[in-house]
Amino acid sequence: xxxxxxxxxxxxxxxxxxxxxxxxxxxxxxxxxxxxxxxxxxxxxxxxxxxxxxxxxxxxxxxxxxxxxxxxxxxxxxxxxxxxxxxxxxxxxxxxxxxxxxxxxxxxxxxxxxxxxxxxxxxxxxxxxxxxxxxxxxxxxxxxxxxxxxxxxxxxxxxxxxxxxxxxxxxxxxxxxxxxxxxxxxxxxxxxxxxxxxxxxxxxxxxxxxxxxxxxxxxxxxxxxxxxxxxxxxxxxxxxxxxxxxxxxxxxxxxxxxxxxxxxxxxxxxxxxxxxxxxxxxxxxxxxxxxxxxxxxxxxxxxxxxxxxxxxxxxxxxxxxxxxxxxxxxxxxxxxxxxxxxxxxxxxxxxxxxxxxxxxxxxxxx
Amino acid sequence: xxxxxxxxxxxxxxxxxxxxxxxxxxxxxxxxxxxxxxxxxxxxxxxxxxxxxxxxxxxxxxxxxxxxxxxxxxxxxxxxxxxxxxxxxxxxxxxxxxxxxxxxxxxxxxxxxxxxxxxxxxxxxxxxxxxxxxxxxxxxxxxxxxxxxxxxxxxxxxxxxxxxxxxxxxxxxxxxxxxxxxxxxxxxxxxxxxxxxxxxxxxxxxxxxxxxxxxxxxxxxxxxxxxxxxxxxxxxxxxxxxxxxxxxxxxxxxxxxxxxxxxxxxxxxxxxxxxxxxxxxxxxxxxxxxxxxxxxxxxxxxxxxxxxxxxxxxxxxxxxxxxxxxxxxxxxxxxxxxxxxxxxxxxxxxxxxxxxxxxxxxxxxx
DNA sequence: GGAGAATCTGACAACGTTGTCATTGAACCA
DNA sequence: TGGTTCAATGACAACGTTGTCAGATTCTCC
Numbered sequence: 104x105x106x107x108x109x110x111x112x113x114x115x116x117x118x119x120x121x122x123x124x125x126x127x128x129x130x131x132x133x134x135x136x137x138x139x140x141x142x143x144x145x146x147x148x149x150x151x152x153x154x155x156x157x158x159x160x161x162x163x164x165x166x167x168x169x170x171x172x173x174x175x176x177x178x179x180x181x182x183x184x185x186x187x188x189x190x191x192x193x194x195x196x197x198x199x200x201x202x203x204x205x206x207x208x209x210x211x212x213x214x215x216x217x218x219x220x221x222x223x224x225x226x227x228x229x230x231x232x233x234x235x236x237x238x239x240x241x242x243x244x245x246x247x248x249x250x251x252x253x254x255x256x257x258x259x260x261x262x263x264x265x266x267x268x269x270x271x272x273x274x275x276x277x278x279x280x281x282x283x284x285x286x287x288x289x290x291x292x293x294x295x296x297x298x299x300x301x302x303x304x305x306x307x308x309x310x311x312x313x314x315x316x317x318x319x320x321x322x323x324x325x326x327x328x329x330x331x332x333x334x335x336x337x338x339x340x341x342x343x344x345x346x347x348x349x350x351x352x353x354x355x356x357x358x359x360x361x362x363x364x365x366x367x368x369x370x371x372x373x374x375x376x377x378x379x380x381x382x383x384x385x386x387x388x389x390x391x392x393x394x395x396x397x398x399x400x401x402x403x404x405x406x407x408x409x410x411x412x413x414x415x416x417x418x419x420x421x422x423x424x425x426x427x428x429x430x431x432x433x434x435x436x437x438x439x440x441x442x443x444x445x446x447x448x449x450x451x452x453x454x455x456x457x458x459x460x461x462x463x464x465x466x467x468x469x
Numbered sequence: 470x471x472x473x474x475x476x477x478x479x480x481x482x483x484x485x486x487x488x489x490x491x492x493x494x495x496x497x498x499x500x501x502x503x504x505x506x507x508x509x510x511x512x513x514x515x516x517x518x519x520x521x522x523x524x525x526x527x528x529x530x531x532x533x534x535x536x537x538x539x540x541x542x543x544x545x546x547x548x549x550x551x552x553x554x555x556x557x558x559x560x561x562x563x564x565x566x567x568x569x570x571x572x573x574x575x576x577x578x579x580x581x582x583x584x585x586x587x588x589x590x591x592x593x594x595x596x597x598x599x600x601x602x603x604x605x606x607x608x609x610x611x612x613x614x615x616x617x618x619x620x621x622x623x624x625x626x627x628x629x630x631x632x633x634x635x636x637x638x639x640x641x642x643x644x645x646x647x648x649x650x651x652x653x654x655x656x657x658x659x660x661x662x663x664x665x666x667x668x669x670x671x672x673x674x675x676x677x678x679x680x681x682x683x684x685x686x687x688x689x690x691x692x693x694x695x696x697x698x699x700x701x702x703x704x705x706x707x708x709x710x711x712x713x714x715x716x717x718x719x720x721x722x723x724x725x726x727x728x729x730x731x732x733x734x735x736x737x738x739x740x741x742x743x744x745x746x747x748x749x750x751x752x753x754x755x756x757x758x759x760x761x762x763x764x765x766x767x768x769x770x771x772x773x774x775x776x777x778x779x780x781x782x783x784x785x786x787x788x789x790x791x792x793x794x795x796x797x798x799x800x801x802x803x804x805x806x807x808x809x810x811x812x813x814x815x816x817x818x819x820x821x822x823x824x825x826x827x828x829x830x831x832x833x834x835x
Numbered sequence: 836g837g838a839g840a841a842t843c844t845g846a847c848a849a850c851g852t853t854g855t856c857a858t859t860g861a862a863c864c865a
Numbered sequence: 866t867g868g869t870t871c872a873a874t875g876a877c878a879a880c881g882t883t884g885t886c887a888g889a890t891t892c893t894c895c
Binding site: 173174175176177178179183184185186187188189190191192193198200201203204205207208211215216217218219220221222223224225234237238241242243244245246247248249250251252258349375378379381382385386404405407408409410411412428431432 | 539540541542543544545549550551552553554555556557558559564566567569570571573574577581582583584585586587588589590591600603604607608609610611612613614615616617618624715741744745747748751752770771773774775776777778794797798
């Protein structure tokens with residue numbers, strides 16, 4: 104395939120040299136198939152009145168060149184946008200995904216951009232290929248990569264190769280020039296662990312998050328740091344694997360609570376798993392926070408809707424997504440980015456699922 | 470503003486006559502401001518080197534004509550799409566909004582359309598105006614209207630006026646020609662009420678949903694129908710208002726449980742409110758399902774994550790959204806729609822929050 | 836065999852912007 | 866005073882597709 108060198112003027116500061124792989128147009132297909140562009144158009148749009156043999160030749164050329172019709176040209180000519188609108192009520196209820204969505208939509212609209220969503224079901228064999236396909240097909244100008252997609256190096260490799268700007272929402276340090284938005288996960292995790300210790304707990308269980316999420320790694324690090332600062336021994340049996348979902352939280356809780364010397368508090372790396380802990384405690388007839396304190400992460404709606412409501416850590420997800428999009432649009436326009444991005448501050452949300460060890464327990468045991 | 474008559478050939482069946490209000494182009498602005506189109510482009514794109522006086526004239530013309538740059542033309546000429554991509558992990562966890570999103574994204578991608586999201590915070594003074602703005606700006610080819618937006622007549626009036634195809638996801642009967650996707654809310658509500666009665670409950674509380682959601686009306690109707698069929702008297706004091714959110718569920722539960730003769734079962738019009746009921750019962754020290762059975766609606770993640778997990782009614786939201794988009798694309802292509810759309814079937818999900826009145830209670834009181 | 840219809844194909848003009856380059860004045864400098 | 870620079874503006878050619886219409890070929894029917 105041909106290559107084109109293009110010089111991009113970057114707002115006063117740098118001058119970037121971008122090599123863009125020229126994508127095939129209808130003309131390329133037409134000349135390869137030795138027909139007119141109109142005939143290609145007919146085939147692509149499944150119109151009638153094309154000979155089978157001709158159609159075949161065109162389809163082969165389309166496949167060979169990996170031709171994707173240009174939506175803008177189509178829209179301009181055909182007076183259609185090839186886009187549908189989905190209108191919905193923006194409920195007060197939040198949640199990680201919805202917060203990201205809100206922040207991203209608000210900011211991209213303000214900056215004059217539309218926002219196309221693309222979900223990926225993990226694990227996936229074809230992740231990188233699917234990402235490439237998405238970019239090529241939609242021709243988006245930039246990409247916001249949320250966790251844990253931001254943590255897959257083959258995904259970022261594809262984006263780098265396609266020379267498409269992107270921003271990561273993850274604590275992982277990326278290569279210089281690619282901004283990433285993060286909050287002080289480790290610090291917050293350390294703080295919440297210290298809070299639990301301040302309530303008198305010594306044996307504190309910890310349920311890890313999905314090992315492919317960088318944030319999960321950070322949260323565990325914060326927990327370990329707090330133990331270390333308090334000169335408490337890190338006990339591997341008190342740390343169980345988890346995958347950020349309710350079921351794995353339940354399972355980990357069961358294992359922890361069956362220990363000969365079970366923890367008096369459990370910190371889960373997110374609210375869904377913490378809800379699993381609470382569920383399991385109910386099943387076992389353990390009083391929360393009387394006999395067991397529980398802490399979550401993220402402050403999802405679930406955190407405040409279960410009983411007792413969870414002590415948890417809130418991240419300013421909406422604001423983080425907003426900043427991510429803002430950085431992305433700046434990058435696209437070739438503007439200089441602020442060198443260092445401050446991590447966002449997490450916030451400790453105290454609710455009824457944690458209490459001092461002993462005190463409360465005595466009351467309950469009346 | 471000029472008007473244009475356009476004849477649309479509708480796939481073999483009907484021929485629709487569509488009057489489209491011609492939108493202003495850069496040329497219109499240029500001639501009104503007595504400048505070249507390039508100057509208009511400069512002003513609109515905030516480029517340098519335009520005299521203040523000229524800029525002012527252009528801006529006035531832009532405002533007067535309500536000019537919105539055509540994204541397709543921009544994209545074609547400027548080699549940009551003015552669209553960003555948001556990639557995210559499609560977690561297994563569902564929820565109303567995410568299910569709608571999944572179904573809609575999957576189907577629109579399959580039909581060759583992009584999907585632009587637009588949240589609305591209700592209540593809103595400017596709802597109809599905002600909808601109009603969205604359509605004019607994005608130039609989407611069609612719209613999927615989810616509840617409760619689908620229940621506002623001023624919104625549908627705007628869409629009708631703009632002659633833009635849309636599909637409603639709501640039980641409300643719309644005017645013929647505008648398809649609406651629905652499920653048998655009333656029937657399901659009746660069935661779940663009958664199930665609760667079959668457990669021996671006679672005094673069954675009901676928490677209504679948001680009065681502006683048509684589905685809320687349907688669910689109440691189903692409850693009343695079940696009572697009637699069982700020849701039980703409808704008792705207004707057992708029916709409390711609610712707004713589909715956790716807090717209103719809690720509040721309604723408090724009122725119901727304070728009655729001199731409180732209900733032995735409560736049916737809430739959605740899971741969030743049912744979670745509020747469960748929360749309140751915990752606070753009051755009432756055993757569920759020993760002393761109170763609770764039923765929700767929707768089978769959100771919350772339903773299975775709280776303790777005890779909720780008996781609830783599951784709607785095939787994903788499939789409904791998928792069908793909605795499918796119908797929408799058929800409408801856009803001017804194809805004949807199936808005359809009658811069957812309501813989707815809801816499914817009763819039995820969990821631990823409901824039990825026979827008496828039996829269980831006796832066990833608990835050992 | 837010939838007229839007319841049906842099928843297949845291509846030339847060319849939109850579509851509404853932005854990029855490039857030329858032109859016009861005005862301001863500046865030697 | 867006569868260049869030189871710079872700001873302000875416009876003319877015009879892309880961009881990649883679809884719609885329109887006309888031409889070429891094949892088929893159908895008398």
